[in-house]
Amino acid sequence: xxxxxxxxxxxxxxxxxxxxxxxVAMRDATMRVRRGEVVALLGPxxxxxxxxxxxxxxxxxxxxxxxSIGGRLMQDGPRSLGDxxxxxxxxxxxxxxxxxLIPFLNAVDNVQIVGxxxxxPASQARRRAMELLDELGVxxxxxxxxxxxxxxxxxRVTIARALANxxxxxxxxxxxxxxxxxxxxxxxxxxxxxxxxxxxxxxxxTHDHRALDVFDTVYEMExxxxxPASRPETSAVGE
Amino acid sequence: xxxxxxxxxxSLGRFTLTTIGVGMLLMVVMGMGGIxxxxxxxxxxxxxxxxxxxxxVQHDTRGPFAEVSRLPRSLVDRVATVPxxxxxxxxxxxxxxxxxxxxxxxxxxxxxxWPIDKGQGxxxxxxxxxxxxxxxxxxxxxxxxxxGEKISLGKETYTVVGITRWLVTSGGDGIACFTxxxxxxxxxxxxxxxxxxxxxxxxxxxxxxxFGRTQPSVLERASSVSGNIAALPGPxxxxxxxxxxxxxxxxxxxxxxxxxxxxxxxxxxxxEELLLxxxxxxxxxxxxxxxxxxxxxxxxxxxxxIYTLTLDKxxxxxxxxxxxxxxxxxxxxxxxxxxxxxxxxxxxxxIIGLRLFPMFPRRVLVTNDDLIRVAGIxxxxxxxxxxxxxxKAMRVAPNEAIG
Ligand SMILES: Nc1ncnc2c1ncn2[C@@H]1O[C@H](COP(=O)(O)OP(=O)(O)OP(=O)(O)O)[C@@H](O)[C@H]1O
Ligand SMILES: [Mg+2]
Numbered sequence: 244x245x246x247x248x249x250x251x252x253x254x255x256x257x258x259x260x261x262x263x264x265x266x267v268a269m270r271d272a273t274m275r276v277r278r279g280e281v282v283a284l285l286g287p288x289x290x291x292x293x294x295x296x297x298x299x300x301x302x303x304x305x306x307x308x309x310x311s312i313g314g315r316l317m318q319d320g321p322r323s324l325g326d327x328x329x330x331x332x333x334x335x336x337x338x339x340x341x342x343x344l345i346p347f348l349n350a351v352d353n354v355q356i357v358g359x360x361x362x363x364p365a366s367q368a369r370r371r372a373m374e375l376l377d378e379l380g381v382x383x384x385x386x387x388x389x390x391x392x393x394x395x396x397x398x399r400v401t402i403a404r405a406l407a408n409x410x411x412x413x414x415x416x417x418x419x420x421x422x423x424x425x426x427x428x429x430x431x432x433x434x435x436x437x438x439x440x441x442x443x444x445x446x447x448x449t450h451d452h453r454a455l456d457v458f459d460t461v462y463e464m465e466x467x468x469x470x471p472a473s474r475p476e477t478s479a480v481g482e
Numbered sequence: 483x484x485x486x487x488x489x490x491x492x493s494l495g496r497f498t499l500t501t502i503g504v505g506m507l508l509m510v511v512m513g514m515g516g517i518x519x520x521x522x523x524x525x526x527x528x529x530x531x532x533x534x535x536x537x538x539v540q541h542d543t544r545g546p547f548a549e550v551s552r553l554p555r556s557l558v559d560r561v562a563t564v565p566x567x568x569x570x571x572x573x574x575x576x577x578x579x580x581x582x583x584x585x586x587x588x589x590x591x592x593x594x595x596w597p598i599d600k601g602q603g604x605x606x607x608x609x610x611x612x613x614x615x616x617x618x619x620x621x622x623x624x625x626x627x628x629x630g631e632k633i634s635l636g637k638e639t640y641t642v643v644g645i646t647r648w649l650v651t652s653g654g655d656g657i658a659c660f661t662x663x664x665x666x667x668x669x670x671x672x673x674x675x676x677x678x679x680x681x682x683x684x685x686x687x688x689x690x691x692x693f694g695r696t697q698p699s700v701l702e703r704a705s706s707v708s709g710n711i712a713a714l715p716g717p718x719x720x721x722x723x724x725x726x727x728x729x730x731x732x733x734x735x736x737x738x739x740x741x742x743x744x745x746x747x748x749x750x751x752x753x754e755e756l757l758l759x760x761x762x763x764x765x766x767x768x769x770x771x772x773x774x775x776x777x778x779x780x781x782x783x784x785x786x787x788i789y790t791l792t793l794d795k796x797x798x799x800x801x802x803x804x805x806x807x808x809x810x811x812x813x814x815x816x817x818x819x820x821x822x823x824x825x826x827x828x829x830x831x832x833i834i835g836l837r838l839f840p841m842f843p844r845r846v847l848v849t850n851d852d853l854i855r856v857a858g859i860x861x862x863x864x865x866x867x868x869x870x871x872x873x874k875a876m877r878v879a880p881n882e883a884i885g
Pocket of ligand 1: 259
């Protein structure tokens, strides 16, 4: 169980607000994700799962603790918002519950733009975007606008976008919540294949316990505390 | 990939309508400038058209355009003898309002110094200059008269032989050109009854003095045409215009005539300045202020439009930040949209203006210089207008894309 780490967090803590409105959303979260590992993150609503992803994704700074991505410590020295954004576009892919496509770009443009943002020439970024859409089975829909795609298709385009910068880490927050069971499982399998084939670390927040067998590791979060969970087959999580 | 263009294509209908709206606003900005230019140009067209170097007017008046100036016809000969003057002509100019075909017809009457000036220097678009020293006229097209049309003014009937374009008074009325004799006849036309009364009064006055009682021929003379009475002056002219001999200095000639206590002289440049400072100045400043106001309003409206367009895009903008797009990309998106809208609106305004302005009752003169200036203003407005939107976009946090 070793190999280069995609992500390592140490004692991540996030406190929202102050005084009597203070909420400790996450407490001492520590996690290691190897390259090529798919991690599921379970937990009841309000447990702090999204908070964890936002800190790891360099969107919200943690109150305390450390994040290293691809072996690079993120809290090392002063980092401007611009630096964080550049790191994000070069190393992290995001997938969220609701489809998060840019509404005025068609499917292939939504993927292509990520390539262009990291400095690839437009033609190369487009070729790569088409390849990804084909791989994810939405190639024929490449020229459709987001509103002309079904929920599952939108989610697959979003995954293609998350892959377009060849990230070392993919963060997915309830990516299958809007999908039916079969489609949801397909998406989860897609994440596993991506992780295994490309050596990307993937963290997926999910409520769907039926697909847990897809994951290499399962973490559970409750009241802001993160801990590894037992394998899904053996746990008697009833729903 | 150009995000600004993609977004515009996505909401093309709304963008087009807004652009047309802004375009019309810019058209008004252009039009205001055009009205101003037209006003200045109209004011100067007559003074420039007659080809004068010096204007001799009634003492202490501001010339025939600003106020009434009356001079005896004999002054023409006096001016002609001044060293440095090559040629002197009478200038007759006044405005009348008569009825023609049942409608009020207001026009400027310009007397040409026949036989030197037959109107060959006028901006003719049809017909010919005057060919005889009576009963012919050249009319501006804005008067709505056709070649060959006859119009009666005073006791005579005049035939239109030529049509000019943009020959108008500073008040915007079309100008009709006659020989100066005809022009005076129109100006000093008196009804027969008033002539009869005047002669009777004259005879009465003559009969009361010794001279009249002892000299019967005086009574007889008093009842005849006033032009035959040496003691009564002929009808006045408005000004004398002089053309200088080659090499003569206008200021020197002006100084020579400076000693004449019955007249004031102006060079052509002074005359133009009098016109602009005098009759057109208020209108000019009024339009200028209006134009500034409109420019500011256009800027504010455009800023609000760009701001609303940006508000509609806050979610995609947050998303762009989330996937790591630099601020440059986001600023570019908003700024480019603003500039595209500004440039297209300028084009729309120009094209609509091109169709619309010729239908205006007065001239709207849009010069290339003015167009370039408006284009510059549009670029500045567009940049300024995008600032509000950019400010809003910069404040969006990437996590607003989620949830
Ligand atoms: N911006 C914020 N300000 C204040 N409190 C916040 C903020 N964001 C989240 N919280 C609080 O932090 C806690 C954890 O929220 P979080 O969104 O991480 O939960 P979650 O596990 O993702 O829940 P869910 O499954 O419903 O998405 C919650 O109690 C929430 O109210
Ligand atoms: Mg959540």
